[in-house]
Amino acid sequence: MLLTSFIAGFLGSLSPCVYPLIPITLSVMGIRRYDSHWHGFRIALSYVAGMVLLHTALGVLFAYLGILAGSSLQSPWLNAFLTIMMLLMALSLMGVFNWTLPPKFTHMLTRIGAKRGHKSSFLMGLVAGVIAVPCTGPILAGILTKIAETQDMVEGSYLMFSYGLGMGLPFLVLGTFSSSISKLPKGGPWMNRIKILLGLILIWMSFNYAVAAWSGFAHPSASEQNIEAQIDKAHAANKTVVLDFWADWCTLCHEMDEKTFGNETVKEALKNVEVIRVDVTVDSSETRALQEAYGIVGLPTLVFLDSGRKVSGFVGPKDFLELLNER
Numbered sequence: 001m002l003l004t005s006f007i008a009g010f011l012g013s014l015s016p017c018v019y020p021l022i023p024i025t026l027s028v029m030g031i032r033r034y035d036s037h038w039h040g041f042r043i044a045l046s047y048v049a050g051m052v053l054l055h056t057a058l059g060v061l062f063a064y065l066g067i068l069a070g071s072s073l074q075s076p077w078l079n080a081f082l083t084i085m086m087l088l089m090a091l092s093l094m095g096v097f098n099w100t101l102p103p104k105f106t107h108m109l110t111r112i113g114a115k116r117g118h119k120s121s122f123l124m125g126l127v128a129g130v131i132a133v134p135c136t137g138p139i140l141a142g143i144l145t146k147i148a149e150t151q152d153m154v155e156g157s158y159l160m161f162s163y164g165l166g167m168g169l170p171f172l173v174l175g176t177f178s179s180s181i182s183k184l185p186k187g188g189p190w191m192n193r194i195k196i197l198l199g200l201i202l203i204w205m206s207f208n209y210a211v212a213a214w215s216g217f218a219h220p221s222a223s224e225q226n227i228e229a230q231i232d233k234a235h236a237a238n239k240t241v242v243l244d245f246w247a248d249w250c251t252l253c254h255e256m257d258e259k260t261f262g263n264e265t266v267k268e269a270l271k272n273v274e275v276i277r278v279d280v281t282v283d284s285s286e287t288r289a290l291q292e293a294y295g296i297v298g299l300p301t302l303v304f305l306d307s308g309r310k311v312s313g314f315v316g317p318k319d320f321l322e323l324l325n326e327r
Contacts, residue, residue, distance in 0.1 A: 005159045008139055009055075009166025011198060022170055037176050043121050044175020048168030050125025052161055055140075059160030062144045063153040076282065079213035079249060082145060086206035089142070090199040125168070139198045142205050150252065151298045152313070212249030227278055227290060231305070234274035240324070241274050243303040245296050248281040252314045253300040263317040269324060 012018060143163060147156035227243070234241045246253045260266055261275070280287040280299070290296075294303055294310070301312045307326040315323070 001155075002158060002162045005143060005162040006166035008143065008198070008201070009163035010169055011166075012139060012163075013167045013170050018167070022174060041172070041176040044172045046119075046121040047125040047175070048165070048172050050122040051168045051171075052125075052164035054126050055160040055164035055167075056157050057160075058140075058144060059147055059156035059158075059163075060153050062148045063151055063156030076213045079209045083206050083209040083213055086142060086145075086202045086209060089139075090202035090206065092199075094196055094199040139202065142202050146205075227276060230274070230276045234276070237274075239272055239274040241276060241305040242324070243276050243278050243294065243305065245278045245280060245291070245294070245299055245301040245303070247279065247299050250299045256300055256314055260315060260317050260320050266317050266320060269321055273324065 013022070140163070143159060147159060150156070231241055231243075261270075278290055280291060280296075294301075296312075298312050300314070301310060302315060302320075302323070303310050304323055304326065307323070309323055309326060311319075311323060
């Protein structure tokens, strides 16, 4: 995921809204006046640091907002909306329609970095991502949406740090070796092919959201009465009970099915354990009541009724066995 995010950032730097501005941006920062690679590297690093900071902050923010959103990500209507949004952004990248920032706003952002030096270079890096939005915004929005879905602030910061670093790589290399700026390939049709490639990635993401939406509309919802009946039946059989709050659209849920519940040692340990899957794929009054009753914020979440432990996020085989043995 980190590599994919880095490559997406690098491809974004080759888009028509960014690539032609690389030599201009470096010239504004005064890279050519430095006779030392070290000085050029430091100025370029200040610019890239601002760019990386902006994107990392966005990653943390969207992961945090994803946590606040809670069960809203379960709604098939939301997944349908995301399907349409991803398709529109893909069409934008492929040139079906174009959207740009207001000229006054673009001019204001450009004026911020008019002065030279480390501070102005850093500030230019901060606003560079905003100026490049017409080309990089769609793929950036795709990554941020996935971050909001996983609701992991650490992972979100890593992914966007990697994205910002990928976008800043050409600036860092060319800022260090300023004599290579004149050797840059000229802009042309190849840049539009980069946009089409990014558009195809968004279409793939749109397909995934469409599958989640369809699953949500066609999926029966869990009821509180049904879950309680299963718990009573398991307790009557003297079995340990674990509630597995799960959804079809939840990527980590599927990963835990494969790596944890599919583990042979875990299967052996579950012979006298009743794992009750609480399917909350559909956002309904029943699923909301269940999540409220057990204090569920994000998915996946395991509730070990006998020990009273509740764990959110991916749980590996070793950690799962340790939690299972707690009393």
